[in-house]
Amino acid sequence: MSILILALAIILAVMSLVQKNTVASVIAFVSMMFLLGIYYILLGEKLLGLFQIFVYTGGIVVLTLFGVTVIGSKFPDFKIRPWAVSIVTVVIIGLLIVPFLLPSMPMGGKVIPLKDQVKIFTDFYSLIAIFMGVVAASILYGSIRMLHTLKHGKE
Amino acid sequence: MVGFYIDAIAALILFGVGLYGVTSKSDFLKIFFSLEMLLNAVILLLASGAYHFGLTRGLAVAYVIIVIATLEAAAGILIFILSHRITGEIIPDNLNKAVEDE
Structure with a gap:
């Protein structure tokens, strides 16, 4: 299911x-x-x-x-970017390698000691925090760029 | 444990689809959809970790991600509509060119 x-x-x-x-x-x-x-x-x-x-x-x-x-109901035509597939391939291979570098995950059902929880948190979720930081930075950069463009457009 | 691997693989594929959309698509709506897919891949991994390993701290991060996604949607649609008003298109590549032409 x-x-x-x-x-x-x-x-x-x-x-x-x-x-x-x-x-x-x-x-x-x-x-x-x-x-x-x-x-x-x-x-x-x-x-x-x-x-x-x-x-x-x-x-x-x-x-x-x-x-x-x-x-409206139709998307505009767009340019094909062939390097996109290569970027995605590199990132996915990198993400597949990362779990082998991390310490082994605990088995389900067992009580996890606090020390191990903190270790997993620092080792595993720090990567997610870095990812969120990159996404937030890109959104911030896009917003600043948009504001800059709008300002020059009014002039 | 097998369930976690299935979820992790699904999250990875979803992340790949989203990343491909962000890097290859050139209209605001599909880039926005792709960004939401990236965020949802992370939420799927966190929810699966909470279920299989009892890592409920990850759920707090998942709720924060959903709130951020909501704010991002509001800002994204604002940029999207402003772009359409300025250039008549929703392609970010043409935005600078349209402003320079004016």
Whole structure:
């Protein structure tokens, strides 16, 4: 069951990027987020699943549909960037190597000592914190660049 | 333990799809979708870690990620609509060119 839901979610994720019609793309995105929310509920994290469904399929998609009403129903043509696949391949190979460098993860069902929890937290979640930092920095850079462009546009 | 590996592989594939979208697509809406996929891959890994290993601290990070994604959506749609108003398109590459032409 879990494999089916996750496979469907990945297929819908690919569909949302491949579709040329904006409404179909948004519907694929919504379905993917809804399936992930259902999966979290199946994992026992009811609050996280409900949060996911309410926030993504409720709030964010309504905002996106508002944007879609502005741009129309077709995506514009875009330039093909062949180096994108090579970047993705390098990053995925790097992410596959990282778990072998980390200390072995504890087995399920056993009580984890606090010392080991802190060790896992510092070794494992620090990578996620770095990733979030990179994403936040890129969003900040994009916002500053946009403000700069808008300012020069008014002049 | 097998379940965690299935979730980790699914999260990795989702992360790869999102990364490909961020690097290859050139309109704001698909870049926005791809960024959300990147964030959701991390949330999936954290939720799976909480379920299989009892690492409930990761759930706190997951909630923070969802809040950040909400704020990012609001800012992203604002940029998206402003870009469409300035250039008539939603392609970020053409934004500088349109401003220079004016």
